[in-house]
Amino acid sequence: xxxxxxxxxxxxxxxxxxxxxxxxxxxxxxxxxxxxxxxxxxxxxxxxxxxxxxxxxxxxxxxxxxxxxxxxxxxxxxxxxxxxxxxxxxxxxxxxxxxxxxxxxxxxxxxxxxxxxxxxxxxxxxxxxxxxxxxxxxxxxxxxxxxxxxxxxxxxxxxxxxxxxxxxxxxxxxxxxxxxxxxxxxxxxxxxxxxxxxxxxxxxxxxxxxxxxxxxxxxxxxxxxxxxxxxxxxxxxxxxxxxxxxxxxxxxxxxxxxxxxxxxxxxxxxxxxxxxxxxxxxxxxxxxxxxxxxxxxxxxxxxxxxxxxxxxxxxxxxxxxxxxxxxxxxxxxxxxxxxxxxxxxxxxxxxxxxxxxxxxxxxxxxxxxxxxxxxxxxxxxxxxxxxxxxxxxxxxxxxxxxxxxxxxxxxxxxxxxxxxxxxxxxxxxxxxxxxxxxxxxxxxxxxxxxxxxxxxxxxxxxxxxxxxxxxxxxxxxxxxxxxxxxxxxxxxxxxxxxxxxxxxxxxxxxxxxxxxxxxxxxxxxxxxxxxxxxxxxxxxxxxxxxxxxx
Amino acid sequence: xxxxxxxxxxxxxxxxxxxxxxxxxxxxxxxxxxxxxxxxxxxxxxxxxxxxxxxxxxxxxxxxxxxxxxxxxxxxxxxxxxxxxxxxxxxxxxxxxxxxxxxxxxxxxxxxxxxxxxxxxxxxxxxxxxxxxxxxxxxxxxxxxxxxxxxxxxxxxxxxxxxxxxxxxxxxxxxxxxxxxxxxxxxxxxxxxxxxxxxxxxxxxxxxxxxxxxxxxxxxxxxxxxxxxxxxxxxxxxxxxxxxxxxxxxxxxxxxxxxxxxxxxxxxxxxxxxxxxxxxxxxxxxxxxxxxxxxxxx
Numbered sequence: 001x002x003x004x005x006x007x008x009x010x011x012x013x014x015x016x017x018x019x020x021x022x023x024x025x026x027x028x029x030x031x032x033x034x035x036x037x038x039x040x041x042x043x044x045x046x047x048x049x050x051x052x053x054x055x056x057x058x059x060x061x062x063x064x065x066x067x068x069x070x071x072x073x074x075x076x077x078x079x080x081x082x083x084x085x086x087x088x089x090x091x092x093x094x095x096x097x098x099x100x101x102x103x104x105x106x107x108x109x110x111x112x113x114x115x116x117x118x119x120x121x122x123x124x125x126x127x128x129x130x131x132x133x134x135x136x137x138x139x140x141x142x143x144x145x146x147x148x149x150x151x152x153x154x155x156x157x158x159x160x161x162x163x164x165x166x167x168x169x170x171x172x173x174x175x176x177x178x179x180x181x182x183x184x185x186x187x188x189x190x191x192x193x194x195x196x197x198x199x200x201x202x203x204x205x206x207x208x209x210x211x212x213x214x215x216x217x218x219x220x221x222x223x224x225x226x227x228x229x230x231x232x233x234x235x236x237x238x239x240x241x242x243x244x245x246x247x248x249x250x251x252x253x254x255x256x257x258x259x260x261x262x263x264x265x266x267x268x269x270x271x272x273x274x275x276x277x278x279x280x281x282x283x284x285x286x287x288x289x290x291x292x293x294x295x296x297x298x299x300x301x302x303x304x305x306x307x308x309x310x311x312x313x314x315x316x317x318x319x320x321x322x323x324x325x326x327x328x329x330x331x332x333x334x335x336x337x338x339x340x341x342x343x344x345x346x347x348x349x350x351x352x353x354x355x356x357x358x359x360x361x362x363x364x365x366x367x368x369x370x371x372x373x374x375x376x377x378x379x380x381x382x383x384x385x386x387x388x389x390x391x392x393x394x395x396x397x398x399x400x401x402x403x404x405x406x407x408x409x410x411x412x413x414x415x416x417x418x419x420x421x422x423x424x425x426x427x428x429x430x431x432x433x434x435x436x437x438x439x440x441x442x443x444x445x446x447x448x449x450x451x452x453x454x455x456x457x458x459x460x461x462x463x464x465x466x467x468x469x470x471x472x473x474x475x476x477x478x479x480x481x482x483x484x485x486x487x488x489x490x491x492x493x494x495x496x497x498x499x500x501x502x503x504x505x506x507x508x509x510x511x512x513x514x515x516x517x518x519x520x521x522x523x524x525x526x527x528x529x530x531x532x533x534x535x536x537x538x539x540x541x542x543x544x545x546x547x548x549x550x
Numbered sequence: 551x552x553x554x555x556x557x558x559x560x561x562x563x564x565x566x567x568x569x570x571x572x573x574x575x576x577x578x579x580x581x582x583x584x585x586x587x588x589x590x591x592x593x594x595x596x597x598x599x600x601x602x603x604x605x606x607x608x609x610x611x612x613x614x615x616x617x618x619x620x621x622x623x624x625x626x627x628x629x630x631x632x633x634x635x636x637x638x639x640x641x642x643x644x645x646x647x648x649x650x651x652x653x654x655x656x657x658x659x660x661x662x663x664x665x666x667x668x669x670x671x672x673x674x675x676x677x678x679x680x681x682x683x684x685x686x687x688x689x690x691x692x693x694x695x696x697x698x699x700x701x702x703x704x705x706x707x708x709x710x711x712x713x714x715x716x717x718x719x720x721x722x723x724x725x726x727x728x729x730x731x732x733x734x735x736x737x738x739x740x741x742x743x744x745x746x747x748x749x750x751x752x753x754x755x756x757x758x759x760x761x762x763x764x765x766x767x768x769x770x771x772x773x774x775x776x777x778x779x780x781x782x783x784x785x786x787x788x789x790x791x792x793x794x795x796x797x798x799x800x801x802x803x804x805x806x807x808x809x810x811x812x813x814x815x816x817x818x819x820x821x822x823x824x825x826x827x828x829x830x831x832x833x834x835x836x837x838x839x840x841x842x843x844x845x846x847x848x
Binding site: 173178195201205270273314325328330331332 | 560562586621623643644645682683
């Protein structure tokens with residue numbers, strides 16, 4: 001029963017009765033006391049740890065919408081547009097030109113054994129509106145002998161080189177739809193959608209295997225540690241689809257060297273398909289019985305539509321400014337009710353991917369109906385992403401007890417594209433409406449969708465506070481929130497949405513001793529500097545995890 | 551080569567009823583039904599021989615299983631099996647668009663036989679105008695080669711006539727078959743057992759009209775496809791092997807569902823040319839049709 005007192009330059013607790021402190025006592029992995037060193041010392045015999053004497057502690061960040069498949073972003077050569085942090089503390093620089101993409105692939109080519117296929121990840125054509133599509137001709141400049149497979153960030157496309165086309169026998173005779181052609185009818189290297197992508201059989205198989213490999217947990221945990229995240233929510237858990245995964249993931253997470261708690265929200269079925277929801281919810285309850293302090297199974301994730309930048313999220317009138325369509329639902333409204341009811345009845349909360357406001361509306365309707373049947377008022381069901389949710393919808397959400405977890409990173413990563421290509425500037429200013437959500441009494445969190453953008457809460461906080469896009473424009477100044485509100489959303493707000501706010505989310509006696517160790521307090525720096533605050537590492541359950549310096 | 555039939559249609563239209571009907575009647579081929587609904591394999595109890603997790607084996611040897619992985623991965627696994635099925639029926643989820651789903655049947659090892667969409671005669675029109683799902687319903691109908699218009703016993707004759715007129719627009723490439731409880735001739739749904747396929751099974755009794763055409767030589771591609779998709783012939787379903795004049799070295803499997811044709815190369819160069827045709831009265835006239843088809847021989 002040893003006690004450690006961590007002394008720090010400054011501690012932000014997010015606990016109203018003791019908002020700031022300079023010392024925190026930890027016993028058995030939990031916070032024993034918070035205050036001055038003298039106050040903490042009243043608990044008796046202790047060791048003093050001054051590792052953080054010059055640093056700031058805040059509650060460990062809680063990512064309430066992440067994916068441990070971000071390990072697959074950093075395990076392959078990275079050809080994304082924006083910088084992406086790596087587990088060793090260095091950063092993969094974004095490739096902002098085709099020449100840069102080719103250069104990155106050449107480096108990867110040089111580092112590979114001769115027979116291997118070169119697989120790269122996260123290429124996003126939306127950032128190259130002035131370039132022609134990426135084709136095999138670009139990739140042939142990297143190698144004419146080694147097969148190359150470049151997976152796009154959307155997961156819906158891949159571009160391959162001539163060597164790969166030849167190796168896999170993808171020729172002009174190929175009848176599979178989605179094999180894009182050049183002017184002569186020859187495959188140009190772009191493989192669109194899974195049937196065509198599967199023609200690149202070996203690379204496709206290699207990549208897909210990674211999704212269910214428990215080793216991703218370890219890599220993901222390192223990325224979390226480097227970003228100050230102490231609890232990460234895996235929001236597309238596949239443990240209901242494959243029960244054996246649960247054991248492997250739990251074992252990987254429960255290792256003392258794994259610096260993160262994992263909260264798993266399982267998919268009841270693959271997106272776009274449905275399930276026998278009562279049976280699946282019963283299985284989810286069974287999984288929850290095997291919870292450990294670091295590994296939790298919580299409820300379900302429903303994927304109800306696509307993405308805004310893929311023009312597949314379902315929007316209310318007037319839809320997308322550049323398309324004729326409005327996207328589509330991946331689950332029928334009647335079925336949303338069945339799905340919500342099955343989990344709600346078992347007191348498991350539901351997190352529903354709703355990028356489009358038509359989708360959010362259908363989900364709100366479903367929750368309203370189920371609530372009328374079964375008054376579990378503390379459900380905390382969540383509209384996830386909530387990128388285009390409208391003020392009237394937030395008013396309903398506030399009254400129904402629905403939460404919003406808003407994908408604020410989009411403001412910087414795709415804000416310019418939303419203003420110019422998807423919704424237009426007026427509606428883009430109303431996207432990610434954090435201010436409206438809070439004003440309407442909707443419990444708020446903000447997230448990274450890790451794998452889509454890098455994990456780490458300082459960036460979504462920076463976006464929610466400043467609302468600045470890549471080009472530097474302020475997109476929706478009236479929807480800004482304060483740094484305190486943003487920090488709350490990234491800690492206690494997120495913990496609330498996964499029903500863990502009694503255990504994590506603030507530095508408060510009785511809760512897990514989970515801290516993010518920072519060089520500065522996000523509440524004290526210039527708001528535009530929030531994302532630049534250096535993260536020293538984390539404390540998880542009282543164990544100190546230092547991030548490597550890049 | 552595994553033949554694939556995609557069964558789509560909105561929630562509650564009767565897809566599972568239709569699939570159960572196929573399983574009860576038998577397809578005459580080693581069949582696997584993939585249900586795109588996890589944990590939701592709903593097979594009538596009297597057909598079930600064994601259940602093992604997500605897989606159900608039926609008394610007639612057919613197998614049903616529901617998907618736990620992305621469809622494309624399930625198909626890749628399937629084609630690698632030692633005893634792959636001859637016919638794969640994919641029951642789509644209620645909001646799936648059968649068009650992109652059917653593209654899965656065009657990866658190596660598979661060939662698309664047809665897209666069948668089940669529509670609920672009582673509700674399909676109202677659903678097609680629904681704010682949230684109307685477009686989904688219309689997309690499904692547009693992709694259909696065959697529309698099984700189910701629950702026709704629940705609407706009156708005048709409504710049914712109006713529905714057919716509406717479907718002619720909404721499902722322009724489809725033949726529409728009225729049904730109650732999904733009871734339509736199996737060979738129309740899954741295609742005839744091709745003349746070139748050799749089987750121990752007895753061919754199924756076929757209440758509809760049929761004919762077999764054996765072309766004397768390579769045929770003109772556009773002329774043949776024009777005949778096969780001409781509504782005035784009364785052809786509902788066709789399947790067989792031909793050689794086209796533009797590629798005489800390589801026979802192709804031709805499968806017709808309504809006004810939709812799928813052609814795919816056949817590995818066996820020696821395969822004899824023959825097409826089995828199924829049609830509906832009164833338009834279908836085997837003799838006249840064979841003459842029309844003979845004229846396409848180049």
